[in-house]
Amino acid sequence: MSSLIEQAKQKAAYQAVDEHVLPTHRVIGVGSGSTVVHVVARLLQRDPELNAKTVFIPTSFQSRGLLLDGGLTVGDVEQYPDIDVTIDGADEVDAQLNAIKGGGAAHLQEKVVAEAAKKFVIVADYRKDSKVLGEQWLKGVPVEVVPFAWKAVLKKLQEQGSKDAKLRMAVAKAGPVVTDNGNFIIDAPFGLIHDPVKCLRDIKLITGVVEVGLFCNMAEVAYFGCEDGSVTIRTK
Ligand SMILES: O=C[C@H](O)[C@H](O)[C@H](O)COP(=O)(O)O
Structure with a gap:
């Protein structure tokens, strides 16, 4: 991956952490994916005493590992159903801050942890910034399904277009x-x-679907790292 993209991810992640993870926060949701690696890196640069007073809620095997490797305390939504802020990446974000997520198959836990948060913040690079979903992310909407129903769900999705x-x-x-x-x-x-x-709604009504990688009306703000090194902030 080009270092330009990696730099864009890092700039967006660092700025989002700096502006939305406050010293008063005690429970922080941490999404999944390659951009979130930079979110965790920035969290680890905070005052260690502050991090020691904070619980971090991962959204996947990957983000749990990042947090544990950094020596941070992890919890789950059963213990901490009220999260101060959740920061996560996205595969594509539209002009209204609706997002496609699940390129890394983590969108079920991500959605639960985002919904449990008072504020949901997206971090991404310039390739994810769209007017309308489906402009840049061509692989499709990720749909998590129970294994025995996959063929039946596939048929319904084909019927839905x-x-x-x-x-x-x-x-x-x-x-x-x-x-x-x-x-x-x-x-x-x-x-x-x-x-x-x-x-x-149409996809979620198919029996056998567990969760859909469309995050609608959830994000309050999105940070996009740009090619020129700047960061574009989009709010609702
Ligand atoms: O399932 C994966 C997640 O929704 C990721 O947040 C999303 O795919 C973006 O990942 P990345 O930051 O690696 O592009």
């Missing part, structure tokens, strides 16, 4: 990707998604 919907296959394992929750993922392209709320 996603003729190229397909089961996500693993790379270094024979067979499908299995999520942290033991489920499968279907990637369902719908072209340009002008009405993400309707798309989300």
